[in-house]
Amino acid sequence: MTGATGSRDRHLPTGEPNLPRRRVLTWLSSFGLFASVVLAAVSDWFFFKPRVTYGPRSRFAIGKPDDFPPGTRISRDVERVCIVRESDRIAAISTTCTHLGCIVGIADTGFACPCHGSHYDQDGNVTSGPAPKPLPWFQVTLAPNGEIEVDKNSQVEPGTYFTV
Amino acid sequence: MSTPTEVPNKTALTTLREFPSNVWNSIFRNPLPSTDLERASTSFTNFFLHIHPVKVNKNTLRPVYTLGLGLISLFLFLILIATGVLLMFYYVPSTTQAYDRMLDLRGTVAFGIFLRNMHRWSAHGMVAIVFLHMCRVFFTGAYKKPREFNWVLGVLLLLVTLFLSFTGYLLPWDQLAFWAITVGTSIAGYAPLIGRQVQFVLLGDTTVGQEALLRFYVLHVAVLPALLVLLIAVHFWRIRKDGGLSRPEKAATPAPEAGVVKLKKVYGLQGFVRGPFTKVGNVPDDSVYSWPNLLMAELFVFVLTVSLILVVSLAFNAPLEQPVNVMHPPNPAKAPWYFLGLQELVSYSAFWGGIGIPGLMVALLFLVPYIDRTTHGVGRWFARERLLANTIFLTLVILNVIFIAIGTFFRGPNWTFVSPF
Numbered sequence: 001m002t003g004a005t006g007s008r009d010r011h012l013p014t015g016e017p018n019l020p021r022r023r024v025l026t027w028l029s030s031f032g033l034f035a036s037v038v039l040a041a042v043s044d045w046f047f048f049k050p051r052v053t054y055g056p057r058s059r060f061a062i063g064k065p066d067d068f069p070p071g072t073r074i075s076r077d078v079e080r081v082c083i084v085r086e087s088d089r090i091a092a093i094s095t096t097c098t099h100l101g102c103i104v105g106i107a108d109t110g111f112a113c114p115c116h117g118s119h120y121d122q123d124g125n126v127t128s129g130p131a132p133k134p135l136p137w138f139q140v141t142l143a144p145n146g147e148i149e150v151d152k153n154s155q156v157e158p159g160t161y162f163t164v
Numbered sequence: 165m166s167t168p169t170e171v172p173n174k175t176a177l178t179t180l181r182e183f184p185s186n187v188w189n190s191i192f193r194n195p196l197p198s199t200d201l202e203r204a205s206t207s208f209t210n211f212f213l214h215i216h217p218v219k220v221n222k223n224t225l226r227p228v229y230t231l232g233l234g235l236i237s238l239f240l241f242l243i244l245i246a247t248g249v250l251l252m253f254y255y256v257p258s259t260t261q262a263y264d265r266m267l268d269l270r271g272t273v274a275f276g277i278f279l280r281n282m283h284r285w286s287a288h289g290m291v292a293i294v295f296l297h298m299c300r301v302f303f304t305g306a307y308k309k310p311r312e313f314n315w316v317l318g319v320l321l322l323l324v325t326l327f328l329s330f331t332g333y334l335l336p337w338d339q340l341a342f343w344a345i346t347v348g349t350s351i352a353g354y355a356p357l358i359g360r361q362v363q364f365v366l367l368g369d370t371t372v373g374q375e376a377l378l379r380f381y382v383l384h385v386a387v388l389p390a391l392l393v394l395l396i397a398v399h400f401w402r403i404r405k406d407g408g409l410s411r412p413e414k415a416a417t418p419a420p421e422a423g424v425v426k427l428k429k430v431y432g433l434q435g436f437v438r439g440p441f442t443k444v445g446n447v448p449d450d451s452v453y454s455w456p457n458l459l460m461a462e463l464f465v466f467v468l469t470v471s472l473i474l475v476v477s478l479a480f481n482a483p484l485e486q487p488v489n490v491m492h493p494p495n496p497a498k499a500p501w502y503f504l505g506l507q508e509l510v511s512y513s514a515f516w517g518g519i520g521i522p523g524l525m526v527a528l529l530f531l532v533p534y535i536d537r538t539t540h541g542v543g544r545w546f547a548r549e550r551l552l553a554n555t556i557f558l559t560l561v562i563l564n565v566i567f568i569a570i571g572t573f574f575r576g577p578n579w580t581f582v583s584p585f
Contacts, residue, residue, distance in 0.1 A: 049361070053369040077491035099514055100350035102343065102493045114495035115347055116511040117579035130511055 056080075061147040065090065065164040068148075075106050081138060081150055082106065089161035092138040092150040093124045099131040111135065123158055134158060203453040213459070215400060219451040220458050223411035229304070229545075230410060232465040233297035238396065239469040240290040245389065247283040255335065257381035259374045262337035263487040270484070277481060284482035286473055287329050291502045294325050302532070302557050305542040305550055306410040312533035314402040317395055319529045324392050326502070331384040333500060334377060338485040343497040345380070346372050351510060351518035359519075412543040495577045504571030505564050511579050525560070 012018050060079055068074065068085040075082045080103060081092045095111065097104050102115035109127070111120040118129030125134045139154040140162040148164075193209040194202050204218040223229065254273055255265050269276035298318060301307055307315035334345045349372065353363040368375030403409060452458075485494070499507050509517030528535075541547030546554055576582035 045365070048365045048368075050368050050375065054375060055369040055371050055373050058370075100347045100510065100518075101353075102346060102497060103491065112578055114493045114578055115343065115497045116507075130513055130517075132514065 058152040059149065061143055061149050062092075063148060064146055065142075065148060073106060077103055079150070079152075081152070082111070083148075083150075086161070089163055090140055090148060091161045092140050094136045094138065094152070096135075097131060098126075098133040098135060099129070104135070125158070197455060200453065203455045206455045207453075213455070215404075216454040216458060217404065217408060218454060220409060220454050221411045222450050222452055223543075224409040225452070225457060225461055226412065227461075229412055229543075231296075231300060232461075233293055233300050235462060235465050236469050237290055237293045237297055239466050240286045240293060240473070241392070241396070243286045243470065243473055244283060244290065247279045247286065248385065248389075250279050251283060252385060257335065257378050259337060259377055259488070262335060262377065266336045266338070266484055278477055281477035281480065281482045282473055285476045285480070287332060288500070288502075289473065290325055291329055294322050295502075298322060298529075299557075299561060301410070303554055304410065304545055305540075305547060305553075307533045308536070308539060308542050309533075311402075311406045311410075314399060314406055315533045316530055317399045317402065319526070321392065321395050321399060322529075323526065324388055324395060328384060328388045328392065329500070329502070331380040331388065334372075334380045335384065336484060337377065337488050339488060339494050340483070340485045340498075340500075342372060342488040342490070343493045344499045344503075345376065346493075347497065347499065347507070347510075348503070349376075351506075351514065354515045354519050356519075410543070496575055496579050498571070498575070501568060501572055505567035508567045508571035508575070511575075 056079060062076065062079070062083060065085075068083055068090060070085055070087050072085040073082060075095055077095070080094065080096050082095050084091045084093060095104050096102075097113040097115065097118055099113060099116055099118050102113050104111040104113045104118070104120065107119070109119065110122045111124065112118070113129065113131070116130050118131035119127045120131070120135055121127050123134075124137065126132075136155045137158050137160060139151045139156050141149050141151070142162070142164065143149045148162075194205045197203040197206045206213065207216050207218045208214045251269070254269060254276065256262060266280075269280050273279075301315065301318065330345075330348060334341045349363050349366055352366060353359045355362060364370065366376070366379065367373075368379050498504060506518065506522060509521060511517070513520075536553055538549070541549040573584040574581055
């Protein structure tokens, strides 16, 4: 039955017949098992990484420029931005603490985080505490309907204001 | 009447009369034991009891050696499964309903508040007891060869226990839950390279919301418990295979040479078992039958554990804070006590406190039995030969406790230092 050639040893040291077909099958199945584990892991990763999210929008309108008289500093906690108006300039500073994601509150000196005590100045620069980075500033534009729009997907250099 | 040939002639009345005992005997293969052979048989013919060896070393039963900590952890886990499954009948993992369901548990569901108390306090207890169990194993040197891998499994069990409690406390959807998960998942975001991705996959979104609640719920009620059960099974199996329940090496009074070698005993399949515990007939016999000695000890620990949880649950209600207010984090926003050491570290540096140092500690824990290859000082508390290892471990344990104490009692609004006195 075995088609093994005479030059090859027909028996393994354990005494079992050394069949090429059995070895090939063992290799193939082992490879199959390994490949299916890898495939499962990779596809699981993509499965668990959502393509659509249902959370708050990252680009949103906040109202007309007149809603924010000069000197305003309003924290909008749903969108997690602080709207700053100085004379005719408007900016949006993130209120998500760069340390661990708590919402920073407006304090006399700028911003203060309730979770681990990070402090920022009026422009969002870290003055004390464990926060590793300053608060990012977001792009502010004027929508065609005259409302101010904030886009949290595009950050701008701190100190960049939008002139209304 | 008593000869077997007459069995077919039994009347219906006899069949009826013997019905209860027939059923009993078909379930339990032997009567309540009165001889040693039957005691042995009781252990290995019962599905639930054959996890035990037929006989155990006397020293195993010394309460001050193991303190029963591993067993208490198991019993707390059983309480958690029982109460957790019951709570699932009334819980909805939805951001709009979860908190109301908590109030329902408190207000309308019969025994609802009591079940939640039991679940919460058992969870706290399990974290503490699993940690103490690890300390006991270290201080008695019980992780040494051949038990190295079981120590590794034990560390895994500790991590899964912590992750279970972490996923569990998002579910009430109160302020503590929301902000603790916000902080906790942000810590994951600090992991190098894949941190942000892991955070995103864990939350299913960029912020903590409905997706995060659903994911944590599934992890908490299905994935992690299944993993824990599997790990516990292997952990217990390895105890048997690695030399039996941990015990002091020698009894205080050395076993007399008298009770040696009775080769006439035949114990069936036990003859095939290799390794350190084929003691029967080969060594001085300082062992006792698991039934009833070990079983009674376990039953006692079980009753003690359940009673304690019941009393605590009657006396103290599990905390429930205000419903989630995404706008206003509580100040200070604190995690449960066992993560406050971590939170204290995190307040110095997010990476080193949340990823670097904890990662290093866990790696060290995994490697303990492979770093310490000495074989002495096994089976005694604080053995003199293990002074260095015990000192290092005790220092780390005390440091952990100190950080937890600072985080719990000495931190006020904006995480500033306050005095509790």
